[in-house]
Amino acid sequence: MAEEIILELKNIKKSFGSVTALSGVQLQIKKGQVHTLLGENGAGKSTLMKIISGVHQPDEGEILFKGERIRLATPKDAQMRGISIIYQELSLCPNLSIAENIFANREPMTGWFINDRQMNRAAQELLAQIELDLPPTTPVKALSISQKQMVEIAKALSLQSEVIIMDEPTSALSSRETEVLFRIIDKLKAKGVAIIYISHRMDELLRISDEITVMRDGSYIGTVKKSEADINGLIRMMVGRELKDIYPKRSYDIGPDTLLEVKGFTKQGLFDNINLHLKKGEILGIFGLMGAGRSDVAKAIFGITPPDSGTMTIKGKPVTITRPQDAISQKIAFITESRREQGLVISDTVKRNISMVSIDNLLSRLGLISDKKESDVARKAVAALQIKTAGIDQTVNQLSGGNQQKIVLAKWLETQPDILILDEPTRGIDIGSKNEIYRLMRKLASEGVGIIMISSELSEVLFMSDRMLIMRDKKIVKELDPSATTQDEVMLYATGGK
Numbered sequence: 001m002a003e004e005i006i007l008e009l010k011n012i013k014k015s016f017g018s019v020t021a022l023s024g025v026q027l028q029i030k031k032g033q034v035h036t037l038l039g040e041n042g043a044g045k046s047t048l049m050k051i052i053s054g055v056h057q058p059d060e061g062e063i064l065f066k067g068e069r070i071r072l073a074t075p076k077d078a079q080m081r082g083i084s085i086i087y088q089e090l091s092l093c094p095n096l097s098i099a100e101n102i103f104a105n106r107e108p109m110t111g112w113f114i115n116d117r118q119m120n121r122a123a124q125e126l127l128a129q130i131e132l133d134l135p136p137t138t139p140v141k142a143l144s145i146s147q148k149q150m151v152e153i154a155k156a157l158s159l160q161s162e163v164i165i166m167d168e169p170t171s172a173l174s175s176r177e178t179e180v181l182f183r184i185i186d187k188l189k190a191k192g193v194a195i196i197y198i199s200h201r202m203d204e205l206l207r208i209s210d211e212i213t214v215m216r217d218g219s220y221i222g223t224v225k226k227s228e229a230d231i232n233g234l235i236r237m238m239v240g241r242e243l244k245d246i247y248p249k250r251s252y253d254i255g256p257d258t259l260l261e262v263k264g265f266t267k268q269g270l271f272d273n274i275n276l277h278l279k280k281g282e283i284l285g286i287f288g289l290m291g292a293g294r295s296d297v298a299k300a301i302f303g304i305t306p307p308d309s310g311t312m313t314i315k316g317k318p319v320t321i322t323r324p325q326d327a328i329s330q331k332i333a334f335i336t337e338s339r340r341e342q343g344l345v346i347s348d349t350v351k352r353n354i355s356m357v358s359i360d361n362l363l364s365r366l367g368l369i370s371d372k373k374e375s376d377v378a379r380k381a382v383a384a385l386q387i388k389t390a391g392i393d394q395t396v397n398q399l400s401g402g403n404q405q406k407i408v409l410a411k412w413l414e415t416q417p418d419i420l421i422l423d424e425p426t427r428g429i430d431i432g433s434k435n436e437i438y439r440l441m442r443k444l445a446s447e448g449v450g451i452i453m454i455s456s457e458l459s460e461v462l463f464m465s466d467r468m469l470i471m472r473d474k475k476i477v478k479e480l481d482p483s484a485t486t487q488d489e490v491m492l493y494a495t496g497g498k
Contacts, residue, residue: 004031012061021047034195036205039215040430053085054078082162094141099123126154145172165196174290247463252446255280259450265310270296278450285465293474294454302327302334333412337424351378351392358414381410402433423454
């Protein structure tokens, strides 16, 4: 297929007040190709995608679609042109069905009434394409995060767009679901559809990209073909560092004391006979494919879904944890994998989000929240974690994913935990922010905090863990020394090949 340019952006500039978000950005998107956009959070990717999808209009520059200069005044304008976007943060209505979400505001009508039968049949065809075996009448609130992500993909497919923007589409997908998505992308490419793909997963983008454009600080850095790209070169373009520098090495000894021990933890349908221990100052990695039971074990330790049987000891003393309040009282903190849905009140301020778990420590003598204490705590946390914000009264939904994750961490660190459970701590954030979180993890471990890290990124588990457990089919199947194993060996245990 000839490399026909379907969408072109020239010298795009966008400012918000005195802040320049984009300056001199250019982009050429070709039919039937995957064009990956790479850059740290704050590089301007989201602003650029909102311009392409009609949410924002550029202050300067031009947009050409099929060679014609156009103005996208609204998202509807972009959609009418054949441009659709799948946002990383899902935009589904939980109380509506899968079919109703896919065809929202575009329902097939018979007279004055929605034709539910026709809508459900069309939705079923789309679900078959993405290999999601669910009735189209299923309420979205009953779906897992990964299933919701697949519904968003089905929604974009239903628009039959010529350009589809995918923002971190695999961040919540299992390896099987990711393979399904890649097959869908291959089919779309064969039909001439152009894909703008945003991802922080290097192995993923090198696999599916045709071209890669790197942005930094709101500016265009360069575009390379996949055949000319390598991970270290792309990282240097993004942040000026090599991959090996992203993961800080341990520079301290792990203490002999056992902080946490779990024996025989079993929860019908979720996990079976889980035995693990965590030492003071240790980072224990847990790896497994989606559905292996990793997050369920973490939730059991924290009291969200208590086990049916099994015992737990903390610092050698038997404890019973049946609710999160019990875990907090035992100095356990839990960073959930879904920061926006379960970790933050995104419409509230940085200050309120940081203080919400440790509110008892902020009360005045009259039993009211002391604004001065709350503000002092928030400012110290912002400085300590280098959270990029206009101020502690800025709302969290205005911040990047990496800074939102830091706020979740700050909130729990205010409880001064002895045990910190991190479920997908760097999902959907850029390499620079990942490095900052990794350094914070090493610092906490050096101070004696025991950390359980659950991650789908194998390189993250291998480089950051002091010891790792592999889960498969709701069980721990192997313990490995990360320094003495390979990615291939880990995957063999995780998939049942060994």
